[in-house]
Amino acid sequence: MSGWYWRRCFLAAALGMGCLALPASAEGEWLFDVDAGVLYDNNLTRAQAPADIRGDGAASVSAAIGSFSALSGNDGITLAADLRAEAYWRFHGLNVVGLGGTATYRHKFGVGLDAPWIVGAVTASYDDYQGNVRTGGRYALRAELGRRFSESFDASFGGVYDRRYAKYDQPVVPGISGKPFELSGASAYARASYALNEELLLGAKLEVRRGDVESTARPNLEIFEASSAIAPDPTFGPDFFAYRLRGTTDTATLNGSWALDDRSSINLSYSAERTRAYAGLDYRSWVATISLAYRY
Amino acid sequence: MRIFWSLVLATIANVAQAQNAELAASVVDEQGRPLADAIVVAVPADGSLRLPARPRDGVVDQVNKEFTPKVTAIVVGTPVTFPNNDNVRHQVYSFSPAKRFELPLYAGVPAQPVLFDKPGVIVLGCNIHDWMVGYVYVSESPYFAKTGSDGKALLADLPPRPYVVRVWHPQLDASEESTRQNVDASSAGRLAVTWTLKLKPEVKVRRAPTAERSGRY
Numbered sequence: 001m002s003g004w005y006w007r008r009c010f011l012a013a014a015l016g017m018g019c020l021a022l023p024a025s026a027e028g029e030w031l032f033d034v035d036a037g038v039l040y041d042n043n044l045t046r047a048q049a050p051a052d053i054r055g056d057g058a059a060s061v062s063a064a065i066g067s068f069s070a071l072s073g074n075d076g077i078t079l080a081a082d083l084r085a086e087a088y089w090r091f092h093g094l095n096v097v098g099l100g101g102t103a104t105y106r107h108k109f110g111v112g113l114d115a116p117w118i119v120g121a122v123t124a125s126y127d128d129y130q131g132n133v134r135t136g137g138r139y140a141l142r143a144e145l146g147r148r149f150s151e152s153f154d155a156s157f158g159g160v161y162d163r164r165y166a167k168y169d170q171p172v173v174p175g176i177s178g179k180p181f182e183l184s185g186a187s188a189y190a191r192a193s194y195a196l197n198e199e200l201l202l203g204a205k206l207e208v209r210r211g212d213v214e215s216t217a218r219p220n221l222e223i224f225e226a227s228s229a230i231a232p233d234p235t236f237g238p239d240f241f242a243y244r245l246r247g248t249t250d251t252a253t254l255n256g257s258w259a260l261d262d263r264s265s266i267n268l269s270y271s272a273e274r275t276r277a278y279a280g281l282d283y284r285s286w287v288a289t290i291s292l293a294y295r296y
Numbered sequence: 297m298r299i300f301w302s303l304v305l306a307t308i309a310n311v312a313q314a315q316n317a318e319l320a321a322s323v324v325d326e327q328g329r330p331l332a333d334a335i336v337v338a339v340p341a342d343g344s345l346r347l348p349a350r351p352r353d354g355v356v357d358q359v360n361k362e363f364t365p366k367v368t369a370i371v372v373g374t375p376v377t378f379p380n381n382d383n384v385r386h387q388v389y390s391f392s393p394a395k396r397f398e399l400p401l402y403a404g405v406p407a408q409p410v411l412f413d414k415p416g417v418i419v420l421g422c423n424i425h426d427w428m429v430g431y432v433y434v435s436e437s438p439y440f441a442k443t444g445s446d447g448k449a450l451l452a453d454l455p456p457r458p459y460v461v462r463v464w465h466p467q468l469d470a471s472e473e474s475t476r477q478n479v480d481a482s483s484a485g486r487l488a489v490t491w492t493l494k495l496k497p498e499v500k501v502r503r504a505p506t507a508e509r510s511g512r513y
Contacts, residue, residue, distance in 0.1 A: 029384040033505065073387040073401045073423050111389050111398060113426040113501055148426065151499045195502055203508055259504035267507035293505040 028067040030296075031080060036061045037267070037291025044091060045216040045236055046275065048283045052217040054236050058088040060291070064102070073111065078104040082125060093131025093235025100125025116147040119158075131235040133242055134181050138164040155192035162187070162211075170231040172241070177229035180242040185211020198259065205253040213247040213275050215283065216240050226279035247277030257293075264294045317481035319451040322490045323443050323463055330447025331493060333367040334465040338439040338451050341458040341478065345437055353377060353409060356420065356430060358386050363420055363430025367466060371438045375409035387423040394418050394434060417464065427503040431466050456482050461489055469496040 042055040066080025084098045104121040124139040140163070146156025164183045171178030186209070193203035216233045217223060218240060224230065229244035255269040269289045276282050321336040339345070354376035357364040361382060370376065380386050380403055389398040394416025399406050401424070412418065412434045420430035433440075439459070441449035458480045464472045470493075481487055 035505075068384075070385050070387075070401055070424050073398075076424065108423065111387070111423050112391060113421060115423075148501070151501050191508065193506065193508070195499075197497060198500075198502075201502055201506055203506065205508070255507035257504070257506045259502060262503045263505075265504045265506065267505075269507050291507075293507075295505040 028069050031064065031066045031068055031078065032296040033065075033080075033293070034061070034063040035267075035291050035293045037289055039086075039287060039289040041285065041287045043283060043285030044094065045240070046213065046283055046285060047215055047217045048281050049217060049220075052240075054091065056088050056090045056094070058086045058094070060084070060086045060289075066102075074108045076106050078102070078106070080104075082123075084125075091235050093129065093233075094134070095130040096127050096134070098125045098127040113148050113151065116145065119144045119146075131233070132168045133166070133170060133231050133233055133235075135168060136164060136166040136181060138162065152195040153192070155190070157188070157190040160187040160189070160209075161185075172232060173224075173230055176227065177244070178231045180214050180227070180229040180231050180233075180244040182229065183212035183214060183244065185209050185213075201257040201259070203253075203255045203257070205251075205255075207249075207251040207253075209249045209251070211246070213245055213249060213277055214242055215245060215275075215277070215281055216242045222279045223281060226277070226281075245277040245279055245281060247275050247281065249273060249275040263296065264292065267291050267293055315456065315484045316452070317454040317456050317484055318486040319439075319454060319459070319461065319479065319481065320486055320488045321441065321443070321449045321451065321461075321463070322488065323447045323449070323465070324490070324492055325495050326492060328492075330443070330445065331465060331495075332443055332445045332447065333365075334443040334447070334449070334463050334491075334493070335367065335369045335433045335435070336441050336443065336449045336451060336461065336463050336489075337435050337437055338454060338459040338461045338479070338481075339437045340455075341460055344457075347371060347373060347438055351375075354412075354432070355379065356432065358382055358388075358422075358428075361386075361422075361425045361428060363428060366429075367431045367433065367442060369433045369435060369440050369442050370412060371435050371440070372415050373411070373413055374434070375411045376432065377405060377409040379405040385424065386428075388420060389423055390418045390420050390432075392416065392418040395432075427501040429500050433464060454481050456484060458482060463491050463493065465493060465495065467495040467498055469494045 038059055040057040043053050045054045047053045062084035064080040064082045068078045070076045080102045082100045086096050088094045102123045106119045108115045108117045121142040126137045129135045141161045144156050144158030148154040166179035166182040169178045187207055189207035191205035195201045223243050226245055227243040231242050233240045233242040251273045253271040258266045271287045273285045323331045323334040325331050351371050351374040354370045354374050356368050356378050358380045378388050385401045385403045387401045394414045395412050395418045397410050415434045415436040418432040422428040439451050441451050443449040461477050461479050463475045
């Protein structure tokens with residue numbers, strides 16, 4: 001194992017342990033979130049050619065345990081350890097168990113529910129996929145500025161820098177990296193949500209991401225020439241390869257949340273995504289999810 | 297001898313009390329359902345108010361990250377304490393014109409109560425937990441009561457005289473003044489007064505988890 005791997009494992013573990021330590025202080029507030037549901041992704045391969053497109057559904061569960069600590073009336077820190085797992089119906093190479101941590105700092109510019117706020121967050125995790133090519137660590141840095149305009153309506157915008165590492169190097173072409181899932185990119189987004197009544201909350205989010213994208217397809221000269229990394233991707237078949245390209249991804253998400261009570265809700269989400277990459281690659285995909293969320 | 301005079305005084309007090317009037321208030325919504333947390337206030341029509349010299353302290357607790365009770369009624373001039381019975385800290389505030397105040401982040405019981413010296417409705421919030429909302433109704437009259445889950449409230453020991461009676465509720469979709477009723481309680485006995493209120497939906501910051509899981513507070 002290389003040094004970077006252990007460093008990232010250490011970072012994820014440190015974040016997780018930190019969140020467990022914080023509630024020991026008198027002001028720490030335990031948090032526990034769990035979310036279980038199903039999802040369907042119509043283009044898991046992120047491919048353009050119809051023959052290369054593969055869709056599948058999955059069962060997913062995620063949980064976070066941690067603490068919130070108010071440093072002052074305007075500042076607070078949330079530390080949480082995150083666990084997530086997905087199990088796909090057909091493409092078992094995508095089955096994943098991820099463990100990580102999140103540290104979030106929030107500052108409110110004043111007193112009152114309509115006071116603007118800013119958030120800075122660091123998320124790190126290690127994702128162990130059944131198919132090795134995707135296995136590795138990742139982290140993301142997020143900054144978000146927002147405001148609640150009324151009890152019903154709030155909006156925010158922000159930016160994310162994300163970095164993903166690959167544990168296994170599986171080069172197939174001399175001189176070209178065998179880590180197509182070693183990716184980095186930067187995103188900007190805007191989101192808003194509106195509560196129609198006590199139960200129903202509707203939300204929308206628009207996001208643009210510029211950076212590395214991954215596409216899995218059968219051998220293709222145009223994609224090959226534009227790729228900076230290539231590796232076999234047997235999850236979708238013996239003749240499929242994963243390619244890393246530069247590209248821009250636009251994502252629009254709509255979601256609805258029905259509160260069952262103060263602690264639980266049923267959530268629906270639909271995301272439509274379009275990616276344009278250098279090789280003329282232009283693919284679209286959508287992901288729909290339904291889940292039950294519980295918060296203690 | 298002392299016992300004798302005590303008995304005489306007690307008897308006189310009981311007789312005076314028996315001569316007082318009672319107002320049995322009943323508040324329902326437009327569907328006829330009993331309305332809890334409505335405040336019924338009776339103000340003597342001649343404006344002769346005798347406020348207590350030292351009102352009993354009020355208490356608005358914080359339990360499970362909610363204000364308890366959600367609606368508190370007090371007479372003007374009442375000091376109110378805001379004990380925090382959660383194991384997390386709260387920062388209670390109000391921007392209401394009748395009382396603007398802020399209790400900096402605290403646990404336990406704040407050293408000083410807050411004096412509510414103007415009549416009106418005070419909306420309470422917590423700067424840490426945006427979904428927390430509570431109400432303090434400060435009455436200019438000492439004759440008031442809050443309805444229970446049966447929508448009923450009893451205003452006892454009203455000195456016999458005509459009153460203007462009104463009702464307030466956090467979701468009242470009209471002015472409080474529009475609920476005024478003139479009630480002649482000049483003679484002892486129980487009078488019944490009813491209201492049917494049009495309510496607006498309760499609007500508060502949602503506490504339940506959402507589809508977007510970023511950021512808890």
